[in-house]
Amino acid sequence: MKPKLKEIGVKSTPVLIVGAGMAGLACAVTLHRANIPFLLFDRDNEVGGRVRTDEVDGYRLDRGFQVLLTAYPETQRFLDYEKLDLQACYPGSKVWFGNRFHRVADPFRHPIDGIKSLLTPIGSLGDKLRVGMMRMGLLSSKSIPDNCTTRVALNKMGFSDSMTDRFWKPFMRGVFLENELSTTIRKFEETFRFFSKGETVLPKNGIGEIPRQLAGQLPRNNILLETEISKVDMNSVESSDGRTWKGRAVVLATEDYYANQLLGLGTQVDDWNSVDCLYYSLPVDDLPSDEPILYLDGTGDGPINNLTFISTLCDCSPLGQALVSVSVIGQKEMNLDEIADKAKQQLIHWFGKKAKKWEYVKGYRIRKAVPTCQYLPIPKPVLTRVYRCGDYFGLPSIDSAMNSGRLTAEHIIQDQKS
Numbered sequence: 001m002k003p004k005l006k007e008i009g010v011k012s013t014p015v016l017i018v019g020a021g022m023a024g025l026a027c028a029v030t031l032h033r034a035n036i037p038f039l040l041f042d043r044d045n046e047v048g049g050r051v052r053t054d055e056v057d058g059y060r061l062d063r064g065f066q067v068l069l070t071a072y073p074e075t076q077r078f079l080d081y082e083k084l085d086l087q088a089c090y091p092g093s094k095v096w097f098g099n100r101f102h103r104v105a106d107p108f109r110h111p112i113d114g115i116k117s118l119l120t121p122i123g124s125l126g127d128k129l130r131v132g133m134m135r136m137g138l139l140s141s142k143s144i145p146d147n148c149t150t151r152v153a154l155n156k157m158g159f160s161d162s163m164t165d166r167f168w169k170p171f172m173r174g175v176f177l178e179n180e181l182s183t184t185i186r187k188f189e190e191t192f193r194f195f196s197k198g199e200t201v202l203p204k205n206g207i208g209e210i211p212r213q214l215a216g217q218l219p220r221n222n223i224l225l226e227t228e229i230s231k232v233d234m235n236s237v238e239s240s241d242g243r244t245w246k247g248r249a250v251v252l253a254t255e256d257y258y259a260n261q262l263l264g265l266g267t268q269v270d271d272w273n274s275v276d277c278l279y280y281s282l283p284v285d286d287l288p289s290d291e292p293i294l295y296l297d298g299t300g301d302g303p304i305n306n307l308t309f310i311s312t313l314c315d316c317s318p319l320g321q322a323l324v325s326v327s328v329i330g331q332k333e334m335n336l337d338e339i340a341d342k343a344k345q346q347l348i349h350w351f352g353k354k355a356k357k358w359e360y361v362k363g364y365r366i367r368k369a370v371p372t373c374q375y376l377p378i379p380k381p382v383l384t385r386v387y388r389c390g391d392y393f394g395l396p397s398i399d400s401a402m403n404s405g406r407l408t409a410e411h412i413i414q415d416q417k418s
Protein backbone atom coordinates (compact mmCIF):
# COMPACT_ATOMS: atom_id res chain seq x y z
CA MET A 1 0.00 0.00 0.00
CA LYS A 2 1.46 3.39 -1.00
CA PRO A 3 0.25 6.42 0.96
CA LYS A 4 -0.21 9.40 -1.41
CA LEU A 5 2.37 12.07 -0.60
CA LYS A 6 0.07 14.85 -1.79
CA GLU A 7 -2.49 13.76 0.79
CA ILE A 8 -0.01 14.45 3.59
CA GLY A 9 1.10 17.74 2.08
CA VAL A 10 4.42 16.63 0.54
CA LYS A 11 4.59 18.08 -2.97
CA SER A 12 7.84 16.56 -4.27
CA THR A 13 9.97 13.53 -3.48
CA PRO A 14 10.94 13.78 0.20
CA VAL A 15 13.98 12.78 2.20
CA LEU A 16 12.89 9.85 4.38
CA ILE A 17 14.17 10.14 7.95
CA VAL A 18 13.84 7.08 10.20
CA GLY A 19 13.89 8.06 13.90
CA ALA A 20 12.47 11.21 15.50
CA GLY A 21 14.98 11.54 18.36
CA MET A 22 17.18 14.63 18.65
CA ALA A 23 19.25 13.62 15.60
CA GLY A 24 16.26 12.96 13.33
CA LEU A 25 14.51 16.15 14.46
CA ALA A 26 17.58 18.34 13.85
CA CYS A 27 17.95 16.74 10.43
CA ALA A 28 14.28 17.40 9.61
CA VAL A 29 14.37 21.03 10.80
CA THR A 30 17.52 21.71 8.75
CA LEU A 31 15.95 20.24 5.60
CA HIS A 32 12.69 22.07 6.23
CA ARG A 33 14.53 25.41 6.62
CA ALA A 34 16.18 24.71 3.23
CA ASN A 35 12.74 23.97 1.68
CA ILE A 36 13.61 20.32 1.07
CA PRO A 37 10.59 18.09 1.67
CA PHE A 38 10.94 15.31 4.22
CA LEU A 39 9.01 12.62 6.04
CA LEU A 40 10.00 11.76 9.59
CA PHE A 41 9.11 8.28 10.93
CA ASP A 42 9.23 6.96 14.47
CA ARG A 43 7.95 3.73 15.91
CA ASP A 44 7.12 5.47 19.18
CA ASN A 45 3.96 7.48 19.88
CA GLU A 46 5.81 10.75 20.48
CA VAL A 47 8.91 12.48 19.17
CA GLY A 48 12.06 12.76 21.31
CA GLY A 49 13.54 9.27 21.40
CA ARG A 50 15.46 9.10 24.66
CA VAL A 51 14.45 12.66 25.60
CA ARG A 52 10.93 12.29 26.96
CA THR A 53 8.77 13.49 29.83
CA ASP A 54 5.79 11.45 31.04
CA GLU A 55 2.75 12.69 32.94
CA VAL A 56 2.03 10.26 35.78
CA ASP A 57 -0.61 10.91 38.49
CA GLY A 58 -0.11 14.68 38.38
CA TYR A 59 3.71 14.47 38.19
CA ARG A 60 5.93 15.24 35.21
CA LEU A 61 8.64 12.61 35.11
CA ASP A 62 11.64 12.82 32.79
CA ARG A 63 12.73 9.45 31.51
CA GLY A 64 16.03 9.63 33.35
CA PHE A 65 17.68 12.66 34.87
CA GLN A 66 18.96 14.72 31.94
CA VAL A 67 20.09 18.31 31.69
CA LEU A 68 20.70 20.80 28.94
CA LEU A 69 23.99 22.69 28.96
CA THR A 70 23.32 26.15 27.59
CA ALA A 71 26.79 26.22 26.00
CA TYR A 72 25.83 23.43 23.60
CA PRO A 73 26.27 25.02 20.15
CA GLU A 74 23.50 23.02 18.46
CA THR A 75 20.84 23.73 21.05
CA GLN A 76 21.75 27.43 20.74
CA ARG A 77 21.28 27.11 17.01
CA PHE A 78 17.91 25.33 17.04
CA LEU A 79 16.11 26.17 20.28
CA ASP A 80 14.37 29.22 21.66
CA TYR A 81 15.76 29.14 25.22
CA GLU A 82 13.37 31.81 26.42
CA LYS A 83 10.27 29.92 25.32
CA LEU A 84 11.59 26.78 27.03
CA ASP A 85 11.59 28.78 30.27
CA LEU A 86 14.93 27.30 31.30
CA GLN A 87 15.63 26.90 35.01
CA ALA A 88 19.26 26.85 36.14
CA CYS A 89 20.88 24.42 38.58
CA TYR A 90 23.22 25.73 41.26
CA PRO A 91 26.75 25.58 39.75
CA GLY A 92 28.18 23.03 42.14
CA SER A 93 26.99 20.13 44.24
CA LYS A 94 26.61 18.74 47.73
CA VAL A 95 28.78 15.69 48.26
CA TRP A 96 27.98 13.11 50.96
CA PHE A 97 31.12 12.10 52.80
CA GLY A 98 31.88 11.39 56.48
CA ASN A 99 28.16 11.37 57.38
CA ARG A 100 27.34 14.82 56.10
CA PHE A 101 27.02 16.84 52.91
CA HIS A 102 29.84 19.16 51.81
CA ARG A 103 29.21 21.94 49.33
CA VAL A 104 31.53 21.97 46.34
CA ALA A 105 30.95 25.22 44.47
CA ASP A 106 32.22 26.71 41.24
CA PRO A 107 34.46 29.53 42.55
CA PHE A 108 34.07 31.48 39.30
CA ARG A 109 30.32 31.86 39.80
CA HIS A 110 30.00 31.63 43.59
CA PRO A 111 33.34 32.99 44.89
CA ILE A 112 32.41 32.87 48.59
CA ASP A 113 31.03 29.31 48.43
CA GLY A 114 34.05 28.45 46.26
CA ILE A 115 36.48 29.64 48.94
CA LYS A 116 34.55 27.72 51.60
CA SER A 117 34.78 24.61 49.38
CA LEU A 118 38.57 24.77 49.68
CA LEU A 119 38.25 23.53 53.26
CA THR A 120 36.06 20.46 52.61
CA PRO A 121 37.46 16.91 52.66
CA ILE A 122 36.38 16.51 49.02
CA GLY A 123 39.89 16.59 47.57
CA SER A 124 43.01 18.46 48.72
CA LEU A 125 43.76 22.14 48.26
CA GLY A 126 45.97 21.19 45.31
CA ASP A 127 43.05 19.30 43.71
CA LYS A 128 40.84 22.36 43.97
CA LEU A 129 43.48 24.59 42.47
CA ARG A 130 43.81 22.08 39.61
CA VAL A 131 40.06 22.31 38.95
CA GLY A 132 40.40 26.10 38.86
CA MET A 133 43.33 25.81 36.44
CA MET A 134 41.28 23.49 34.24
CA ARG A 135 38.48 26.05 34.25
CA MET A 136 40.96 28.72 33.09
CA GLY A 137 42.55 26.45 30.48
CA LEU A 138 45.88 26.42 32.33
CA LEU A 139 45.71 22.68 32.97
CA SER A 140 44.74 20.46 30.08
CA SER A 141 44.78 16.81 29.11
CA LYS A 142 45.77 17.53 25.50
CA SER A 143 49.09 15.72 25.75
CA ILE A 144 47.34 12.58 27.06
CA PRO A 145 46.40 10.02 24.34
CA ASP A 146 42.77 10.19 23.11
CA ASN A 147 41.92 6.65 24.16
CA CYS A 148 43.18 7.05 27.75
CA THR A 149 40.43 6.49 30.33
CA THR A 150 39.29 9.46 32.40
CA ARG A 151 40.42 7.69 35.61
CA VAL A 152 44.01 7.24 34.37
CA ALA A 153 44.14 10.69 32.79
CA LEU A 154 42.96 12.47 35.95
CA ASN A 155 45.70 10.66 37.82
CA LYS A 156 48.28 11.78 35.24
CA MET A 157 47.02 15.34 35.61
CA GLY A 158 47.86 15.17 39.31
CA PHE A 159 44.42 14.70 40.88
CA SER A 160 44.47 12.68 44.10
CA ASP A 161 42.54 9.42 44.47
CA SER A 162 40.33 11.04 47.10
CA MET A 163 39.31 13.80 44.65
CA THR A 164 38.62 11.24 41.96
CA ASP A 165 36.67 8.89 44.23
CA ARG A 166 34.74 11.51 46.18
CA PHE A 167 33.97 14.00 43.42
CA TRP A 168 34.92 13.12 39.85
CA LYS A 169 33.57 9.59 40.05
CA PRO A 170 30.04 10.36 41.28
CA PHE A 171 29.84 13.51 39.16
CA MET A 172 30.98 11.95 35.88
CA ARG A 173 29.11 8.69 36.60
CA GLY A 174 25.97 10.76 36.54
CA VAL A 175 26.96 12.03 33.09
CA PHE A 176 28.46 8.97 31.39
CA LEU A 177 26.36 6.44 33.35
CA GLU A 178 29.28 4.09 33.94
CA ASN A 179 30.98 3.24 37.21
CA GLU A 180 34.70 3.16 36.58
CA LEU A 181 35.50 6.43 34.78
CA SER A 182 36.41 4.23 31.82
CA THR A 183 35.05 6.82 29.37
CA THR A 184 37.84 8.42 27.34
CA ILE A 185 39.50 11.61 28.51
CA ARG A 186 38.42 13.42 25.31
CA LYS A 187 34.74 12.93 26.17
CA PHE A 188 35.46 14.08 29.74
CA GLU A 189 37.28 17.17 28.50
CA GLU A 190 34.50 18.14 26.07
CA THR A 191 31.85 17.68 28.75
CA PHE A 192 33.82 19.66 31.33
CA ARG A 193 34.18 22.50 28.82
CA PHE A 194 30.41 22.67 28.26
CA PHE A 195 29.73 22.62 32.01
CA SER A 196 32.27 25.44 32.54
CA LYS A 197 31.16 27.67 29.68
CA GLY A 198 27.45 27.94 30.41
CA GLU A 199 24.64 27.01 32.74
CA THR A 200 23.16 23.62 33.53
CA VAL A 201 19.43 23.93 32.96
CA LEU A 202 16.09 22.22 32.47
CA PRO A 203 12.95 23.50 30.76
CA LYS A 204 10.32 24.36 33.36
CA ASN A 205 7.97 21.67 32.03
CA GLY A 206 10.62 18.97 31.74
CA ILE A 207 13.23 17.77 29.28
CA GLY A 208 10.56 16.57 26.82
CA GLU A 209 9.84 20.20 25.93
CA ILE A 210 13.07 20.25 23.91
CA PRO A 211 12.03 17.75 21.20
CA ARG A 212 8.50 19.17 21.32
CA GLN A 213 9.84 22.61 20.47
CA LEU A 214 11.78 21.16 17.53
CA ALA A 215 8.75 19.23 16.28
CA GLY A 216 6.75 22.48 16.56
CA GLN A 217 9.00 23.93 13.83
CA LEU A 218 7.88 21.20 11.41
CA PRO A 219 4.63 20.58 9.50
CA ARG A 220 2.71 18.14 11.69
CA ASN A 221 1.61 15.95 8.77
CA ASN A 222 5.19 15.15 7.82
CA ILE A 223 5.79 13.35 11.13
CA LEU A 224 4.54 9.78 11.07
CA LEU A 225 4.49 8.32 14.57
CA GLU A 226 3.81 4.70 15.53
CA THR A 227 5.39 3.74 12.21
CA GLU A 228 8.18 1.21 12.53
CA ILE A 229 10.41 0.99 9.51
CA SER A 230 11.55 -2.56 8.78
CA LYS A 231 13.24 -2.24 5.38
CA VAL A 232 15.23 0.47 3.65
CA ASP A 233 16.98 0.92 0.36
CA MET A 234 18.48 3.94 -1.35
CA ASN A 235 15.18 5.47 -2.37
CA SER A 236 12.46 3.91 -0.27
CA VAL A 237 11.47 2.68 3.17
CA GLU A 238 8.92 0.06 4.17
CA SER A 239 7.06 -0.12 7.47
CA SER A 240 6.50 -3.36 9.37
CA ASP A 241 2.81 -3.21 8.42
CA GLY A 242 3.74 -3.25 4.73
CA ARG A 243 3.44 0.40 3.66
CA THR A 244 6.18 1.86 1.44
CA TRP A 245 7.35 5.41 0.80
CA LYS A 246 9.58 6.61 -2.03
CA GLY A 247 12.21 9.24 -1.36
CA ARG A 248 15.21 11.05 -2.80
CA ALA A 249 17.44 9.88 0.09
CA VAL A 250 17.10 7.90 3.32
CA VAL A 251 18.47 8.98 6.71
CA LEU A 252 18.82 6.41 9.48
CA ALA A 253 18.53 8.47 12.67
CA THR A 254 17.89 5.45 14.85
CA GLU A 255 20.18 4.04 17.50
CA ASP A 256 23.35 2.55 16.00
CA TYR A 257 22.20 -1.04 16.49
CA TYR A 258 18.89 -0.57 14.64
CA ALA A 259 20.62 1.30 11.81
CA ASN A 260 22.93 -1.70 11.41
CA GLN A 261 19.95 -4.05 11.39
CA LEU A 262 18.17 -2.00 8.73
CA LEU A 263 21.35 -1.98 6.65
CA GLY A 264 21.62 -5.76 6.98
CA LEU A 265 25.00 -5.44 8.66
CA GLY A 266 24.37 -8.52 10.80
CA THR A 267 24.52 -8.81 14.56
CA GLN A 268 26.64 -6.00 15.89
CA VAL A 269 27.68 -5.47 19.49
CA ASP A 270 24.90 -3.53 21.19
CA ASP A 271 26.83 -2.02 24.06
CA TRP A 272 25.17 0.62 26.25
CA ASN A 273 25.59 2.30 29.60
CA SER A 274 22.48 1.99 31.75
CA VAL A 275 20.80 3.82 34.59
CA ASP A 276 17.83 3.38 36.90
CA CYS A 277 15.93 6.57 37.63
CA LEU A 278 13.55 6.56 40.60
CA TYR A 279 11.08 9.24 41.63
CA TYR A 280 9.78 9.81 45.18
CA SER A 281 7.24 12.40 46.23
CA LEU A 282 7.50 14.30 49.51
CA PRO A 283 5.69 17.20 51.20
CA VAL A 284 7.17 20.56 50.16
CA ASP A 285 7.95 21.23 53.86
CA ASP A 286 10.31 18.22 53.89
CA LEU A 287 12.63 19.73 51.26
CA PRO A 288 16.13 20.11 52.77
CA SER A 289 16.29 23.47 50.96
CA ASP A 290 14.68 25.13 47.97
CA GLU A 291 18.04 25.30 46.21
CA PRO A 292 18.19 23.42 42.87
CA ILE A 293 21.44 21.58 43.55
CA LEU A 294 22.88 18.17 42.66
CA TYR A 295 23.52 15.78 45.56
CA LEU A 296 26.32 13.25 45.07
CA ASP A 297 27.42 10.15 46.94
CA GLY A 298 31.12 10.66 47.67
CA THR A 299 31.42 7.38 49.60
CA GLY A 300 30.67 4.95 46.78
CA ASP A 301 28.40 3.02 49.22
CA GLY A 302 25.33 3.61 47.06
CA PRO A 303 23.04 2.52 45.68
CA ILE A 304 22.18 6.17 44.94
CA ASN A 305 24.86 7.91 42.86
CA ASN A 306 23.18 11.30 42.50
CA LEU A 307 19.85 12.97 43.15
CA THR A 308 18.10 16.27 42.63
CA PHE A 309 14.98 17.65 44.23
CA ILE A 310 13.72 18.21 40.73
CA SER A 311 10.65 20.20 41.81
CA THR A 312 13.03 22.98 42.94
CA LEU A 313 13.88 23.34 39.24
CA CYS A 314 10.80 22.27 37.29
CA ASP A 315 7.07 22.50 37.50
CA CYS A 316 6.66 18.77 37.97
CA SER A 317 4.59 18.02 41.07
CA PRO A 318 1.10 18.83 42.37
CA LEU A 319 0.62 21.77 44.74
CA GLY A 320 2.11 21.10 48.17
CA GLN A 321 4.18 18.18 46.94
CA ALA A 322 7.84 18.06 45.93
CA LEU A 323 9.63 15.48 43.83
CA VAL A 324 13.09 13.97 44.05
CA SER A 325 14.77 12.29 41.08
CA VAL A 326 17.27 9.61 42.10
CA SER A 327 19.84 7.98 39.80
CA VAL A 328 21.27 4.52 40.46
CA ILE A 329 24.03 3.15 38.26
CA GLY A 330 25.33 -0.39 37.82
CA GLN A 331 22.83 -2.35 39.97
CA LYS A 332 21.50 -4.61 37.24
CA GLU A 333 21.30 -7.66 39.52
CA MET A 334 18.46 -6.10 41.57
CA ASN A 335 14.99 -5.41 40.19
CA LEU A 336 13.53 -1.90 40.34
CA ASP A 337 11.42 -2.57 43.45
CA GLU A 338 14.46 -3.87 45.33
CA ILE A 339 16.47 -0.85 44.28
CA ALA A 340 13.62 1.49 45.27
CA ASP A 341 13.67 -0.05 48.79
CA LYS A 342 17.44 0.25 49.13
CA ALA A 343 17.44 3.79 47.77
CA LYS A 344 14.75 4.71 50.29
CA GLN A 345 17.02 3.51 53.12
CA GLN A 346 19.74 5.75 51.76
CA LEU A 347 17.35 8.71 51.59
CA ILE A 348 16.49 8.14 55.26
CA HIS A 349 20.20 7.94 56.11
CA TRP A 350 20.91 11.18 54.21
CA PHE A 351 17.84 13.29 55.04
CA GLY A 352 16.57 11.82 58.33
CA LYS A 353 13.47 10.01 59.55
CA LYS A 354 11.04 12.28 57.68
CA ALA A 355 12.18 10.48 54.48
CA LYS A 356 10.42 7.32 55.74
CA LYS A 357 7.16 8.89 54.56
CA TRP A 358 8.44 9.83 51.10
CA GLU A 359 6.48 7.86 48.54
CA TYR A 360 7.89 5.97 45.60
CA VAL A 361 6.11 7.29 42.48
CA LYS A 362 7.73 5.40 39.62
CA GLY A 363 11.05 4.01 38.44
CA TYR A 364 12.58 3.77 34.97
CA ARG A 365 15.12 1.10 34.12
CA ILE A 366 16.88 2.61 31.12
CA ARG A 367 19.05 -0.15 29.78
CA LYS A 368 19.93 1.67 26.58
CA ALA A 369 20.73 5.09 27.95
CA VAL A 370 23.95 6.09 26.18
CA PRO A 371 26.06 4.08 23.73
CA THR A 372 29.59 3.17 24.73
CA CYS A 373 30.89 3.27 21.17
CA GLN A 374 31.78 6.34 19.15
CA TYR A 375 32.35 6.84 15.44
CA LEU A 376 34.03 9.66 13.63
CA PRO A 377 31.64 12.50 12.91
CA ILE A 378 31.57 12.15 9.14
CA PRO A 379 27.99 12.00 7.86
CA LYS A 380 28.87 10.51 4.48
CA PRO A 381 26.30 8.20 2.88
CA VAL A 382 26.88 4.60 3.97
CA LEU A 383 25.28 3.43 0.73
CA THR A 384 24.36 5.63 -2.21
CA ARG A 385 21.77 8.04 -0.79
CA VAL A 386 21.49 6.26 2.59
CA TYR A 387 22.87 8.32 5.46
CA ARG A 388 23.07 7.71 9.18
CA CYS A 389 23.26 9.99 12.19
CA GLY A 390 22.83 9.82 15.97
CA ASP A 391 24.56 10.48 19.27
CA TYR A 392 26.98 7.62 18.67
CA PHE A 393 28.84 10.00 16.33
CA GLY A 394 29.78 12.15 19.31
CA LEU A 395 29.82 12.58 23.07
CA PRO A 396 26.96 11.11 23.42
CA SER A 397 24.65 13.99 24.23
CA ILE A 398 21.66 15.96 23.04
CA ASP A 399 24.13 18.30 21.37
CA SER A 400 26.09 15.73 19.41
CA ALA A 401 22.90 13.93 18.32
CA MET A 402 21.63 17.25 16.92
CA ASN A 403 25.00 18.05 15.43
CA SER A 404 25.13 14.80 13.47
CA GLY A 405 21.52 15.29 12.34
CA ARG A 406 22.24 18.80 11.10
CA LEU A 407 25.49 17.83 9.35
CA THR A 408 23.71 14.96 7.62
CA ALA A 409 20.98 17.30 6.35
CA GLU A 410 23.61 19.77 5.14
CA HIS A 411 25.37 16.96 3.32
CA ILE A 412 22.12 16.03 1.59
CA ILE A 413 21.43 19.67 0.69
CA GLN A 414 24.93 19.90 -0.80
CA ASP A 415 24.46 16.63 -2.71
CA GLN A 416 21.18 17.95 -4.16
CA LYS A 417 22.99 21.01 -5.50
CA SER A 418 25.81 19.08 -7.15
Ligand SMILES: Cc1cc2nc3c(=O)[nH]c(=O)nc-3n(C[C@H](O)[C@H](O)[C@H](O)COP(=O)(O)OP(=O)(O)OC[C@H]3O[C@@H](n4cnc5c(N)ncnc54)[C@H](O)[C@@H]3O)c2cc1C
Nearest residue numbers: 019021022023043049050064066067229254390391397398
Ligand atom coordinates in the same frame (compact mmCIF):
# COMPACT_ATOMS: atom_id res chain seq x y z
C1 LIG B 1 18.97 8.64 31.24
C2 LIG B 1 19.69 9.48 30.24
C3 LIG B 1 20.39 10.59 30.68
C4 LIG B 1 21.02 11.42 29.75
N1 LIG B 1 21.57 12.58 30.20
C5 LIG B 1 21.95 13.50 29.27
C6 LIG B 1 22.28 14.83 29.68
O1 LIG B 1 22.19 15.17 30.87
N2 LIG B 1 22.65 15.72 28.73
C7 LIG B 1 22.73 15.37 27.40
O2 LIG B 1 23.09 16.22 26.58
N3 LIG B 1 22.43 14.13 26.98
C8 LIG B 1 22.01 13.19 27.88
N4 LIG B 1 21.64 11.95 27.47
C9 LIG B 1 21.89 11.54 26.09
C10 LIG B 1 20.87 12.05 25.10
O3 LIG B 1 19.55 11.92 25.55
C11 LIG B 1 21.03 11.22 23.81
O4 LIG B 1 22.40 11.28 23.44
C12 LIG B 1 20.19 11.71 22.64
O5 LIG B 1 18.87 11.93 23.04
C13 LIG B 1 20.25 10.68 21.52
O6 LIG B 1 19.45 11.11 20.44
P1 LIG B 1 19.41 10.28 19.09
O7 LIG B 1 18.48 10.98 18.16
O8 LIG B 1 20.79 10.01 18.62
O9 LIG B 1 18.83 8.83 19.47
P2 LIG B 1 17.42 8.39 20.05
O10 LIG B 1 16.91 9.38 21.01
O11 LIG B 1 17.62 7.00 20.56
O12 LIG B 1 16.45 8.37 18.79
C14 LIG B 1 16.33 7.27 17.93
C15 LIG B 1 14.88 7.18 17.50
O13 LIG B 1 14.77 6.18 16.48
C16 LIG B 1 13.54 5.51 16.66
N5 LIG B 1 13.64 4.23 15.95
C17 LIG B 1 14.54 3.24 16.14
N6 LIG B 1 14.34 2.24 15.26
C18 LIG B 1 13.28 2.63 14.49
C19 LIG B 1 12.60 2.00 13.39
N7 LIG B 1 12.97 0.81 12.92
N8 LIG B 1 11.56 2.65 12.84
C20 LIG B 1 11.17 3.88 13.30
N9 LIG B 1 11.79 4.50 14.35
C21 LIG B 1 12.83 3.88 14.92
C22 LIG B 1 13.43 5.37 18.16
O14 LIG B 1 12.08 5.14 18.56
C23 LIG B 1 13.95 6.74 18.63
O15 LIG B 1 12.91 7.68 18.76
C24 LIG B 1 21.01 11.09 28.37
C25 LIG B 1 20.31 9.96 27.94
C26 LIG B 1 19.64 9.18 28.86
C27 LIG B 1 18.81 8.02 28.36
